Amino acid sequence: MKNSSLFSSIFFSLACLLTSSYANATVVEIRTNLGNFEVNLYDNEAPETVANFLSYVRAGAYANNTVHRSVDDFIVQMGGFQYASSFPPAPIAVGLPVINEPVLSNVRGTLSMAKLGGNANSATSQFFVNLSNNSGRPSNLDTQNGGFTVFGQVLDNGMQVVDQIASLQTFNFGGPFSELPLSGYSSTDVSNSILPDEDNLVIIEDIVIKDGTVLSKPGLNPARNTLLSPSLQQPDNSSSGGGSLGMLSILGLAFLASRRRMLSIKD
Numbered sequence: 263m264k265n266s267s268l269f270s271s272i273f274f275s276l277a278c279l280l281t282s283s284y285a286n287a288t289v290v291e292i293r294t295n296l297g298n299f300e301v302n303l304y305d306n307e308a309p310e311t312v313a314n315f316l317s318y319v320r321a322g323a324y325a326n327n328t329v330h331r332s333v334d335d336f337i338v339q340m341g342g343f344q345y346a347s348s349f350p351p352a353p354i355a356v357g358l359p360v361i362n363e364p365v366l367s368n369v370r371g372t373l374s375m376a377k378l379g380g381n382a383n384s385a386t387s388q389f390f391v392n393l394s395n396n397s398g399r400p401s402n403l404d405t406q407n408g409g410f411t412v413f414g415q416v417l418d419n420g421m422q423v424v425d426q427i428a429s430l431q432t433f434n435f436g437g438p439f440s441e442l443p444l445s446g447y448s449s450t451d452v453s454n455s456i457l458p459d460e461d462n463l464v465i466i467e468d469i470v471i472k473d474g475t476v477l478s479k480p481g482l483n484p485a486r487n488t489l490l491s492p493s494l495q496q497p498d499n500s501s502s503g504g505g506s507l508g509m510l511s512i513l514g515l516a517f518l519a520s521r522r523r524m525l526s527i528k529d
Contacts, residue, residue: 289417289473290319294329295465296427296445299420300472301373302479307365308413311375311385314360315413318387319469323354329427329464331390332443336401338428339376339390343438345465349457350439356386364409367485368396371421373414374403382408391416391424397489404489415482427464 291300303312318324324341328351331339343351360375362382368374372392375385396403403410416424430443433452447462 288475288479289471290414290469291472292469293467294423294427295460295467297423299423300417301414301420302417302482303414304366304412304484307484308363308411310361311363311411311413314357314385315389316471317357319471322468323387324466324469327351327354327466329443329466330438331441332428332430332432333393333441334428335394336396337390337392338424338443339388340466341376342388345460345463347460349459350435350437351463354387359384359386360411362408363411363413364404364487364490366412367487368392368401368403368410368412369485370394371416371424372412372484373416374410374412377407377410379407385411389413393424393428397485397487402489404487409487409490412484412487415484417479430464433458 288303288305289300290303291298303315305312318341326344326346327340328343328345329338329340330343330351331337342353344354345351359377360383362377362385366372370392373389374392376388376390378384392403398404427443430445431447432441432443433447434440435442442458443464444458444462445464447458451458
């Protein structure tokens, strides 16, 4: 009966999703245990990526997610691992990869999709915030691996929260947690084999849609990626890995533990 009820809930959710209209949300709020910050999504410049991101938001996939990587003056990364009262956090179920849309530039304060090394069209759920202007050397995120897709911009004073996260000391727990930012944790804890918990991890409590009006922030003027040829800068909307198809994949994978490691943005 328990499994039957679970299946019924999932199919009910599917039915609701398939019969509902997908609003192109422009502003979302990322709520963390260190503070909240709002993000404007670039619906027109990266439509497939925004639809893919929102499918995870609507599925609740980012609730209790962790910021699992922080690199000084480079990026803070999240969206791939969920904390459920045990360490290490577990990978979340992911849908189909979304097509790359390297239209905008990876300048400070932008959100971009993480992806597998050597595969431009491999982004699923993980994303990062650019702490610096990473559009040129030494990172070259506007050209590396086909260019990293910028799909949003931190608004107002939100980078103060992001910078606070970035200021935390990082610890190496191996694999995707080799640059893990932790609060109230020390090398003594490591020596004593004390594992981090919810008091130490940076946890995304949820991501919620704040304004579903397309172009609710028309005054923003995002920097364009000028380092790729014009043909590579144009998103190919004929091949979609996001939106409704991405949501179907997420729900279909809800029973599977995805162990796919994101080998993202390594120099």
